[in-house]
Amino acid sequence: MSALDTTASAGIALSTSGLSRSFGSLVVARDINLSLPVGARYALIGPNGAGKTTLINLMTGMLPPNAGTIALGGEDITELSPQARVKRGLARTFQINSLFANLNPLEAVTLAVCERRGISPRFWENIGVNKDAIEEAYDILTKLKLGDVAYQTTRELPYGRQRLLEIALALATKPKVLLLDEPAAGVPQEESGDIFEVVASLSDDLTLLFIEHDMHVVFRFATHIIVLVGGAVFTEGSPAQIAADPGVREVYLGKRHHG
Amino acid sequence: MANPTPNPTANPTAMTPQAYLLARGRWHPLEIAFWLATLLPFILFPNYLSLASQIAITALFALSLDLILGYAGVVSLGHAAFFGLGAYSAGLFSKYVWGEPFSGLLVAAALAGLLGYATSFIISRFRHLPLIMITLGLGLLAHEVANSAHWLTGGSDGLQGVRTEPIFGVFRFDLYGKTAYAYSLAVLFIVFLCARRLINSPFGLALRGIRENWNRMPAIGADSRAHIRKAYTIAAIIAGICGALLTQTTNSASLESISFQRSADVLVMLVLGGAGRLYGGLIGAAIFMVARDQFSGIAPQFWYFWIGVLLVAVVMFLPNGILGGLSKIYAKWSRK
Amino acid sequence: MLPPVFGVLFDGIAYGMLLFVLSVGLSVTLGLMNFVNLAHCAFAMLGGYVTVTLVNIFGWPFLATLPVAFIAAAVTSVVLERLLYRRLYRASDLDQVLLTIGLAFISVSVAAYIFGTIQQPIATPAALRGSFEFFGIGLGKYRLFLIGVALLVTLAMVIGLEYTRFGAQVRASVDNQRMARGLGIDVDWTFASTFALGSGLAGLGGSLAIEIVGLDPNFSFTYLVYVLIVVSVGGLGSIAGSFAAAMLIGISDIAGKYYVPELGAFLIYMVMVVVLMWKPAGLFGKR
Ligand SMILES: Nc1ncnc2c1ncn2[C@@H]1O[C@H](COP(=O)(O)OP(=O)(O)OP(=O)(O)O)[C@@H](O)[C@H]1O
Ligand SMILES: [Mg+2]
Numbered sequence: 048m049s050a051l052d053t054t055a056s057a058g059i060a061l062s063t064s065g066l067s068r069s070f071g072s073l074v075v076a077r078d079i080n081l082s083l084p085v086g087a088r089y090a091l092i093g094p095n096g097a098g099k100t101t102l103i104n105l106m107t108g109m110l111p112p113n114a115g116t117i118a119l120g121g122e123d124i125t126e127l128s129p130q131a132r133v134k135r136g137l138a139r140t141f142q143i144n145s146l147f148a149n150l151n152p153l154e155a156v157t158l159a160v161c162e163r164r165g166i167s168p169r170f171w172e173n174i175g176v177n178k179d180a181i182e183e184a185y186d187i188l189t190k191l192k193l194g195d196v197a198y199q200t201t202r203e204l205p206y207g208r209q210r211l212l213e214i215a216l217a218l219a220t221k222p223k224v225l226l227l228d229e230p231a232a233g234v235p236q237e238e239s240g241d242i243f244e245v246v247a248s249l250s251d252d253l254t255l256l257f258i259e260h261d262m263h264v265v266f267r268f269a270t271h272i273i274v275l276v277g278g279a280v281f282t283e284g285s286p287a288q289i290a291a292d293p294g295v296r297e298v299y300l301g302k303r304h305h306g
Numbered sequence: 307m308a309n310p311t312p313n314p315t316a317n318p319t320a321m322t323p324q325a326y327l328l329a330r331g332r333w334h335p336l337e338i339a340f341w342l343a344t345l346l347p348f349i350l351f352p353n354y355l356s357l358a359s360q361i362a363i364t365a366l367f368a369l370s371l372d373l374i375l376g377y378a379g380v381v382s383l384g385h386a387a388f389f390g391l392g393a394y395s396a397g398l399f400s401k402y403v404w405g406e407p408f409s410g411l412l413v414a415a416a417l418a419g420l421l422g423y424a425t426s427f428i429i430s431r432f433r434h435l436p437l438i439m440i441t442l443g444l445g446l447l448a449h450e451v452a453n454s455a456h457w458l459t460g461g462s463d464g465l466q467g468v469r470t471e472p473i474f475g476v477f478r479f480d481l482y483g484k485t486a487y488a489y490s491l492a493v494l495f496i497v498f499l500c501a502r503r504l505i506n507s508p509f510g511l512a513l514r515g516i517r518e519n520w521n522r523m524p525a526i527g528a529d530s531r532a533h534i535r536k537a538y539t540i541a542a543i544i545a546g547i548c549g550a551l552l553t554q555t556t557n558s559a560s561l562e563s564i565s566f567q568r569s570a571d572v573l574v575m576l577v578l579g580g581a582g583r584l585y586g587g588l589i590g591a592a593i594f595m596v597a598r599d600q601f602s603g604i605a606p607q608f609w610y611f612w613i614g615v616l617l618v619a620v621v622m623f624l625p626n627g628i629l630g631g632l633s634k635i636y637a638k639w640s641r642k
Numbered sequence: 643m644l645p646p647v648f649g650v651l652f653d654g655i656a657y658g659m660l661l662f663v664l665s666v667g668l669s670v671t672l673g674l675m676n677f678v679n680l681a682h683c684a685f686a687m688l689g690g691y692v693t694v695t696l697v698n699i700f701g702w703p704f705l706a707t708l709p710v711a712f713i714a715a716a717v718t719s720v721v722l723e724r725l726l727y728r729r730l731y732r733a734s735d736l737d738q739v740l741l742t743i744g745l746a747f748i749s750v751s752v753a754a755y756i757f758g759t760i761q762q763p764i765a766t767p768a769a770l771r772g773s774f775e776f777f778g779i780g781l782g783k784y785r786l787f788l789i790g791v792a793l794l795v796t797l798a799m800v801i802g803l804e805y806t807r808f809g810a811q812v813r814a815s816v817d818n819q820r821m822a823r824g825l826g827i828d829v830d831w832t833f834a835s836t837f838a839l840g841s842g843l844a845g846l847g848g849s850l851a852i853e854i855v856g857l858d859p860n861f862s863f864t865y866l867v868y869v870l871i872v873v874s875v876g877g878l879g880s881i882a883g884s885f886a887a888a889m890l891i892g893i894s895d896i897a898g899k900y901y902v903p904e905l906g907a908f909l910i911y912m913v914m915v916v917v918l919m920w921k922p923a924g925l926f927g928k929r
């Protein structure tokens with residue numbers, strides 16, 4: 048039944064079919080079939096513990112699935128290592144900051160750029176000679192308003208800046224599909240707008256899937272919403288459809304209080 | 307990429323990012339002072355040149371461990387395996403082929419590099435406790451091999467019949483260790499230059515990335531295992547060179563060169579000096595070796611009492627070693 | 643008449659039992675807190691010296707010293723745990739290795755200072771000396787006693803872990819620490835007490851070991867290697883795994899020394915490296 052999903056349809060950037068995973072008796076992903084069209088702005092919502100992060104882990108290869116397949120641009124990537132998926136254009140950010148504490152943003156993003164350009168194995172040349180790579184890294188940083196802290200140790204950056212660096216690192220891999228796991232998690236409400244402005248300004252060819260709890264943000268930035276409950280897709284549709292869906296209200300919206 | 311030149315006003319130091327990264331690799335006056343100071347023993351302590359030579363060799367060994375432990379965060383309890391392999395192969399080479407020292411050094415480096423490359427496929431698969439165990443196990447295994455291959459290595463009697471010819475056919479290894487120190491120091495300096503270049507390279511940056519956050523590396527498309535294999539092989543080559551130097555400057559090779567004790571000692575020195583700082587191992591080795599020489603009168607178990615106290619103190623109070631502590635003081639002082 | 647292989651097997655089993663008592667505590671604490679404790683055998687050595695002192699200086703009977711050895715090691719370990727170890731639970735494995743290697747070094751020196759570097763003599767009760775003749779092979783009485791004690795320890799541990807409240811807490815904490823905390827289990831306390839019990843068992847093992855392998859200040863390191871091999875081959879946190887691995891290592895070591903003495907300890911290192919390459923988490927490990 049899921050053979051259809053894996054066929055290379057030109058407009059689909061990322062798709063999963065029958066993706067399942069459990070931890071012991073706890074099912075965290077139950078037969079998940081999704082497809083993200085190129086350039087989409089999808090939101091993934093669901094209560095805490097619904098399995099949203101787990102789904103990103105499955106897609107990016109950080110967690111092997113028990114069953115199902117994942118296709119990127121029509122190519123089956125289920126068996127690929129996480130880094131091979133990144134090389135093919137599938138990047139992610141982390142819900143809990145996963146940065147290089149003692150590098151500065153310039154070094155960290157340059158590292159990611161060097162990995163993409165395949166120059167990181169070079170042990171014989173000074174990093175400084177790679178002008179293009181460094182400037183590309185610095186460009187990404189300025190685009191994310193991190194230019195002024197490019198030389199400050201990551202550990203010492205304010206939390207909101209660190210969240211932006213999470214995104215910068217992912218962008219340095221030049222992704223075709225970007226999965227953002229609660230990019231504004233833990234950021235005060237007034238700053239979270241800034242982060243989503245940055246997200247919204249990303250190129251239109253980039254396919255985006257983001258997890259977010261704040262429904263105002265979701266309705267503002269998403270063109271399509273997937274609701275995950277108990278590891279399974281509860282429903283999906285346009286923001287208007289989701290807002291009107293009484294079932295969603297009950298399982299999700301009704302239980303949470305967002306200002 | 308629309309705007310390839312970065313906006314200088316956004317940058318408080320008004321330095322382009324490229325210039326900033328290039329400046330990182332520039333020589334600090336303290337470094338030049340350090341290397342000039344390594345020449346002092348020739349003038350100040352002409353009677354201690356043998357010790358100075360041992361220090362230079364041990365410092366290089368600590369530097370080699372620093373590349374994998376300090377930079378890539380790969381803990382090894384069996385690094386002496388490569389040192390010992392280098393020591394024995396240089397000795398055997400001089401015994402059965404010829405005694406020219408540079409070729410002996412190359413042979414030792416090549417063999418240690420081969421073993422390093424082969425074992426790097428195992429090493430790179432592990433982390434945490436299994437890694438510690440595997441390195442310990444491989445180190446002990448290497449020791450057992452050297453011990454049981456009595457016919458080749460002389461077992462616990464040590465390798466007999468090592469003869470090292472004069473360097474360039476001219477400079478004999480003298481009783482005072484003058485040639486030995488000059489030779490060891492020169493090799494140390496050359497390898498140090500290479501290591502310094504390596505840590506300032508894109509590869510060096512990737513190693514630091516691995517140390518800082520192993521989990522993030524795949525998410526930026528990095529193959530950490532390939533990096534670790536390479537770093538481990540390079541570290542093994544350097545360790546092999548150290549072993550060869552020891553054999554050539556002392557005209558002997560013993561089981562001690564491949565023992566767990568040597569693996570543990572070098573770890574202590576590196577941590578004492580400060581891992582991941584290039585000079586940490588060098589300084590740690592100098593302090594350790596001089597101290598051991600000064601306290602050579604006391605029984606070894608009491609020496610290790612102080613080493614134990616030192617380890618506990620460093621872990622508890624000086625997490626980045628002497629150099630880490632100094633740079634912290636320096637930072638505080640310069641901020642005032 | 644039985645061929646000598648049975649004698650070798652018997653000695654190997656006895657030796658394996660000894661390794662089990664020495665290492666099971668480390669396996670549990672490693673599984674529980676992921677703490678690399680290279681000073682584990684220092685606690686074993688402490689137990690050994692307590693027994694030696696009580697027997698040789700105060701004239702206690704050997705058996706009466708065993709509980710004291712257990713308690714001494716347990717109490718010392720808890721003091722160190724509260725003072726030093728607990729600060730490093732979140733630290734890197736390198737820091738843990740360095741701290742505990744440091745403690746092991748100190749233990750060696752202190753033992754050498756107090757007792758000298760010689761092997762300690764020990765007088766075991768007459769009832770445990772000599773051996774039974776069993777179809778032509780001699781079964782050492784002390785080794786039989788050792789096997790008995792080890793089996794008792796195993797039984798006590800299995801019962802303690804499977805059927806008591808404390809055991810349930812330990813198992814829950816090993817399985818999933820976060821969840822255990824969520825369930826209101828005091829993981830810190832659970833660890834401290836497990837640590838004490840594990841070190842106490844090591845202390846008991848140290849006392850039992852004197853008759854078989856002797857006791858000198860290097861015990862901390864010599865047997866550390868064996869214990870680490872057992873733990874990593876068996877798999878962290880697994881009692882069954884430690885038991886199986888201790889048997890495997892004990893028998894291979896004794897058999898290796900008997901049949902191919904020129905290989906030395908080569909065989910067990912080989913066993914370890916091969917097992918770890920095949921199963922990095924150990925034979926019974928789940929991580
Ligand atoms: N490695 C793991 N082992 C066991 N259980 C896990 C593991 N990772 C996640 N889980 C469980 O799987 C469930 C889903 O977790 P997940 O992190 O995917 O939720 P989430 O939807 O991202 O929640 P949140 O909104 O809190 O981020 C949770 O119950 C979690 O406890
Ligand atoms: Mg999540």
